[in-house]
Amino acid sequence: MCSFTVVYGQQASFEGVVRDAKQQVVPGVSVRLIELKRGKPSDAEGKFTFQGLKPGMYTLQASFVGYKTLQEKVNLVADKTLHLDLELVEASNDLKEIVVVGYVSQNEKPITIGKLLIKPMDLPQSVVTLDKSLLEAQQVNRMSDVLMNTNGVYIFGATGGYQEEIAARGFSMASSNTFKNGMRYANGMISELSGVEKVEILKGSAAILYGNVAAGGVLNLVTKKPKFNFGGEISLRTGSWGMYKPSVDVYGGLSQNIAVRLNASAEQANSFRVGVSSERVYVNPSILFKLSKKTELILEGDYLADQRTPDFGAGIINYQIVDIPRERFLGVAWSNIKSAQSSLNATLTHQINERWTVKWMSGLRQNSSNLFSNTRPNAGSLITSDGQWIRNLQKSEVEERYGISQLDFIGSLKVAGMKHQVLLGVDSDFYDTDTYAYNQFNRYDTVNVYSNALSSARNDQPAMTPLTKTMAPIRRFGIYAQDLIHLNEQWKVLAGIRYSYQQTLSDVYNYTTKKTTSSSNFDGAFSPRLGIVYKPSLNHAFFASYSNSFTLNTGVDINNQALPPSLIDQYEVGVKNDIWDGLVSVNVTAYRILNNNLAQNSLVNATTYSYVKEMAGSVQSEGIELDLMSKPVAGFSFSGGYSFNETKYVKSNTYIEGSLLKYNPRHTANVGIQFRHQGLQVGLTTVYIGERFAGRSTRVLVANDAYRLIALPAYLQADLTAGYTYKKMSLRARMANLGDVINYNVHDDNSVNPITPRNYSLTLTYGW
Structure with missing residues (x-):
């Protein structure tokens, strides 16, 4: 009708x-x-x-x-x-889901992480959306697989082999920058993607929406939602080194107004690193209530338990990576880390009228980790030039509780002939973190990293005594307003501001002295945003924007006063194009991120205490990004991009001015080609990670400083995928790292993790 x-x-x-x-x-x-x-x-x-x-x-x-x-x-x-x-009227026959791949261009995909659903062409910011069809075709299993489709967003570390550390535009994406269904999740453990339907990346500053997030951008995982029609699939994936992963996805309506969905998977695998193994269980239930024609409530649960062998990789001798076989594991045989994360969140959406919608989201999360292993090579005990390494032991436990409540009013109205898309919101969240540290067990044993025969290795698991318990509660509050003003069909202005307040407390109990040391810090900051978009036509847009974010600092100044936050300015210009009648999207973005009040060691009165600092340093990140994506032509579709980034110390009394910050490649690029015809799918995905540095930056304050950077060479990785679907059955195959490239993710000079060599996986799926 x-x-x-x-x-x-x-x-x-x-x-x-x-x-x-x-x-x-x-x-x-x-x-x-x-x-x-x-x-x-x-x-x-x-x-x-x-x-x-x-x-x-x-x-x-x-x-x-x-x-x-x-x-x-x-x-x-x-x-x-x-x-x-x-x-639209529902069809009487039972239609099965048909996925149209590549029909929607990158510039036609609004992202939910932006809260206000702005068309990408109207947004003065770079965005990336990776949808279900792409994730399935590439058979992604880890975040590193997902980020093969992005530039300027990359994995920079894998400390201990139990996490994937993400960075964007030169800045680390810590847990404050990673979200699942709009709620922060702890990314200190490897993400599970079997229940994910879409990955959204909002590059650049998002402080106006989420407070003290890092300047590089935010990432949001969108899980699969309930459906009223009955369906689902079961699958089994197997792969190299004994990987085994069954999964199930079932959805359907319980009534006209209630729909449910359940995603679940289990995985166990060994590793190319001899003696390293892992196992995990994941459950993601959700239920949708249609409370009325204008109101719906969705409840989503998420549980992940992960147990694996901590692996700090190859060692480093004199700031050179030790040349040993990449399958050699140097850790203690019984090393183990157990991690778990569970969350429950509720989202209530009510359409007040045709122009205004109110959205309330609230959630709770609990996560924990228990690590008992050898310490990192070079963390307290250096590997000698002949390969002798005295292994020490470490133990730690972390328990964290997180909660958030968020209320948004989203409206569309006309004032003086101009259309306004308005976002008004308030949020409040808390972290309660308990960290248990144990006295390090020194000189557990001595091994030689060049030897396969670890005859001197010990296998007993000694008791370790507790050292400290650190309780660090954090309370945050924010209020924000944003307006996208459509001056006319060609000109748009996006303006907004946020005020954030954070209270950070710390109580450290020492088990030896039986004393508690306390500290507190109270911070507030404004985060403005202003952007202008000019659209000479429907398929072309030029934009420029300014935004401001902040990062909190620890320590005190020379007057023993708590340090204020460091304010970070970001400038961004770009052009977005849908050319050839929307067949290809071509977007180019240039940016500058500047932290002009970086906290660094204070030199007043020759102060040498590391907790006494001054706000006098400066770090700058500059870059340019190119993003390409096509719709299908004769079954072929293409995506690709290139990024140049340079993040360096502009002013510092601690490190050499002009020197690059660690971990950030100057050049990253990606190319993906997909072909589909009826039930056949074939694809090739490649990613290029340029030269970057690990190790330790040279300190200008230390005479004859022995610290040095470690240059990691560039590498190109290619993955090949193929699949065929016949009726309700599909078989997919993936060969990753076709060239069997050898390279490393390195944290400082003590966790040197080789990237995974050539490997395969096969997935058999039955759907209904």
């Missing part, structure tokens, strides 16, 4: 919203003009817009899986805008 009214505008165009029979908006509907062979999907609010059209009669077609295709004639009149209300 289609109804419409005519309102005056500046040119022949039309806009509308798609709803179902219950008057719920329907996102992702394919809306096309048959005569022009042009189309676009409805956004997350069910809305779509076509502009810059010649007056005349057109055939409008709206189609979506599970609904009857709607086709209507519409007459566009010069200097008028046609407003359409489309209602």
Whole structure:
């Protein structure tokens, strides 16, 4: 059913919203003009817009899986805008889901992590969305697989082999920068992707939305949501070194207003590192309640338990990586780390009226880790030139509880003839972290890293005595407002501001002295944002933006006062293009990130205490990014990109000015090619990681400083995937690291983890 009214505008165009029979908006509907062979999907609010059209009669077609295709004639009149209300009717037959790959360009995918659903063409910021079809085709299993499709966002470390450390634009993405369904998750353990449907990356500053996040960007994992039609799949993946991973995904409606979904998987595997193994269990249940025509509630649970062998990789001698076989494991045989993370979050969405929506999200998370292993090579005990290494032992336990509550008002209104997309929000969250440290067990044994025969190795597991318990509660509060102002069809302005307040406490109990040392810090900061977009046409946009973020500091100044936050300025300019009738998206972005008040050791009165600091340093990150993505042509689709980044000390009394910060490659690039024909799929994905540095930066304050950087060579990795689907069965194969490239992720000079050599996986799936 289609109804419409005519309102005056500046040119022949039309806009509308798609709803179902219950008057719920329907996102992702394919809306096309048959005569022009042009189309676009409805956004997350069910809305779509076509502009810059010649007056005349057109055939409008709206189609979506599970609904009857709607086709209507519409007459566009010069200097008028046609407003359409489309209602889709459910199909009577039981249609199965059809995935249309590559139809939506990168510039047509609004991201939920941005809170305000702005079309990427209207957003003065770089965004990347990796959807379900791409993740499935590439058979991703770890975050490193996902990030083969991005540039400027990369894995920079894998400390202990039990985490994947992510960076963007020269800055580490710690747990404050990683989200799952809009709620922070702890990324100190390897992410599980079997329940993920989409990965969103918002590059650059997101402080206005989330407070004290690092300047490089934020990442959001969107899990699979409940559906009212019954379906699902079971699969079994096997691979190199005994990897075995069954998984299940089941969804369906319990009633007209309640739908559920359950994703679950289990995995166990050995490693190319002899003596290293892992096992994990993952469960992701969710339930959707349609409380009314305008209100829905979704509850989502997430549980991951992971147990594996800590592996700090090869050693370093005199700031050179030890040349030993990459399969050789140097750790204590019984080393173990157990990690678990569980969360529950609720999202309530209510459409107040056609223009205003209120969204409330609240969640709780609990995570823990228990590490008992050898210490890192060179962390307290250096490997001698002949390979002798005295192994010490370490033990630690961490328990963290996190909670958040967030309320957003999202509106669309017209003032003085200008359209406004408004976001008003408030959030509050807390961290309660308990960290247990143990006295290090020194001189456990001595081994030679060049020898296969570790005859002198001990195998007993000694008792270790507790040293300290650190309790570090954090309380945060933020209030923010943002407005995307459509001055006209060509000019847009995005403006907003946030105020954040954080209270950080610390109580350190010493088991030896039986005393507690306490400290506290209270910080507040404003985070403004201003961006301008100029669109000379529907398919081209130029933008410029300024934003400000902050990072908290520890320590005190020379007057024994707590340090204020470091404020970070970010400038970004770029152009977004959909060329050849939207067939290819070509986006170019340039940026500068500047921290002009970096905290560093104070030199006043020759102070040498590391906790006494001054806000006088400066770090600068500059770069340019190119992103390409095509829609399918004759079954072929293409994606790729290139990034140049230089992050360096501009001013420092601690390190050499002009020297590069560790871990950040100047050059990264990616190319992906996919071919699909009927049930066949073949793909090649490549990523290039340029030269970067680990080790330890030279200190200008230390005479004859022995610290040195370690240059890690560039490498190119290629993965090949293939799959075939016949009726309800599909078989997929993946060969990763085709060239069997040898390279390393290195943390400082003490965790040198080789990247995984050539390996394969096979996945058999049955769907219904």
